[in-house]
Amino acid sequence: MNRMLKTLFAACLALVPGVALAQDAAPTPTLDSGNTAWLLTSTALVLFMTIPGLALFYGGMVRKLNVLTMAMQSFAITALISVLWAVVGFSLAFGPGNLFIGDLSRAFLSGLEVGSLSGSIPESVFITFQMTFAIITPALITGAFADRMKFSALLLFTALWSLIVYSPVCHWVWGGGFLMGDGVLDYAGGTVVHINAGVAGLVAAIVLGKRKGYGTSDMKPHNLVLSLIGAAMLWVGWFGFNAGSAVAADGRAGMAMLVTQIAAATATLAWVFVEWGVKGKPSVLGAVSGAVAGLVAITPAAGFVGVDGALGIGVAAGVICYFASTTLKHALKYDDSLDVWGVHGVGGIVGAVLTGVFAKAAIGGTAGALEGNIGQVWTQIYGIGATVLWSGIATTIILYVVKAITGLRVDEDAERDGLDLALHGESIQ
Numbered sequence: 001m002n003r004m005l006k007t008l009f010a011a012c013l014a015l016v017p018g019v020a021l022a023q024d025a026a027p028t029p030t031l032d033s034g035n036t037a038w039l040l041t042s043t044a045l046v047l048f049m050t051i052p053g054l055a056l057f058y059g060g061m062v063r064k065l066n067v068l069t070m071a072m073q074s075f076a077i078t079a080l081i082s083v084l085w086a087v088v089g090f091s092l093a094f095g096p097g098n099l100f101i102g103d104l105s106r107a108f109l110s111g112l113e114v115g116s117l118s119g120s121i122p123e124s125v126f127i128t129f130q131m132t133f134a135i136i137t138p139a140l141i142t143g144a145f146a147d148r149m150k151f152s153a154l155l156l157f158t159a160l161w162s163l164i165v166y167s168p169v170c171h172w173v174w175g176g177g178f179l180m181g182d183g184v185l186d187y188a189g190g191t192v193v194h195i196n197a198g199v200a201g202l203v204a205a206i207v208l209g210k211r212k213g214y215g216t217s218d219m220k221p222h223n224l225v226l227s228l229i230g231a232a233m234l235w236v237g238w239f240g241f242n243a244g245s246a247v248a249a250d251g252r253a254g255m256a257m258l259v260t261q262i263a264a265a266t267a268t269l270a271w272v273f274v275e276w277g278v279k280g281k282p283s284v285l286g287a288v289s290g291a292v293a294g295l296v297a298i299t300p301a302a303g304f305v306g307v308d309g310a311l312g313i314g315v316a317a318g319v320i321c322y323f324a325s326t327t328l329k330h331a332l333k334y335d336d337s338l339d340v341w342g343v344h345g346v347g348g349i350v351g352a353v354l355t356g357v358f359a360k361a362a363i364g365g366t367a368g369a370l371e372g373n374i375g376q377v378w379t380q381i382y383g384i385g386a387t388v389l390w391s392g393i394a395t396t397i398i399l400y401v402v403k404a405i406t407g408l409r410v411d412e413d414a415e416r417d418g419l420d421l422a423l424h425g426e427s428i429q
Helices: 002-014 018-024 033-062 064-094 121-141 153-172 190-208 224-246 249-278 284-298 305-333 339-358 376-404 412-417 419-424
Strands: none
Touching: 018 121, 018 376, 033 064, 033 121, 033 224, 033 284, 064 121, 064 153, 064 412, 121 153, 121 190, 121 224, 153 376, 190 249, 190 284, 190 339, 190 376, 224 249, 224 284, 249 284, 249 305, 284 339, 284 412, 305 339, 412 419
């Protein structure tokens, strides 16, 4: 009897227009202080990855006469991209636009107010969080052409690349573009950040040519303690990168944090043991490179896989990235100074493909090949192909445009004496 009365009452309410509209209306977004606190923290962690993390990681791996230049590049890119993102980058990445690129409706962050929300967090926090991703991506590329690019060329290249390559790919994957619509999985930047930067780094290394003395002169890292400290900062900051991409303080963020730690640790061990077997000694440089390779590879998968996926991705990243950064590089004779392609490009591809293998419907809503959805692997490969193609072609064009305007490479005297003195008039003792 009570059930009949409830049904009748609901039917009567449906006849009242005002009530029916209220029932059909989407719930009003409300701010969640817990989610907001976590995203504020994550934003700071991701920025920490570039300055000081990447600055120290790269700075320790170059020769002493170029360490300030590497640190300055990360610092200058942080400033440049912060401004560009506010002026037009965010709008191109997350504006409504079309399937390929956003529009200018959010230029200069038009429409942003103190109370504006993006889901359950302030839109200002979301914008800043995404800004830190836009900052670190071109900063990663600098490792590929270390010791030889002009500072003026770096600034112009970074500005053009951010707007022409990064923002469109970001839109494709996270801003409502065609890769998102086609079901490509990229939780925190396997395609958007790492494959994108890795391909650009490889192209830049080839276009600029090898460092003077590459293969004959001593180009060993000047201070691996700095690189280890920088790698440790990257590892810690990566929790903001991956767990922060949940855009919530919830179970999925917790799982992303766990698998990030496991994959990084597994890849470290995998690289160390392979190097130990091949060269007879495990190196500090190998350990930190393995850790970064594992962090890169788990990035697209972090919100979709469980512990088994983290272990599998970690092993694959450590082993494959080791050989990509040693055997492959030496066989093809390109001078990717700090192994941007070998670690970020190859590691991103490994992680993106294996996301399609290990994805669990119970975690991220999409099943992978191990749960019967073999097609997801091909979807991932499709996303990789689109990113590689666009990044490769557009980066090549941008480099030649910059070459025509400012020139790309320092002269031989500057390269011999060191970029710190030649470009910045400073040196370390």
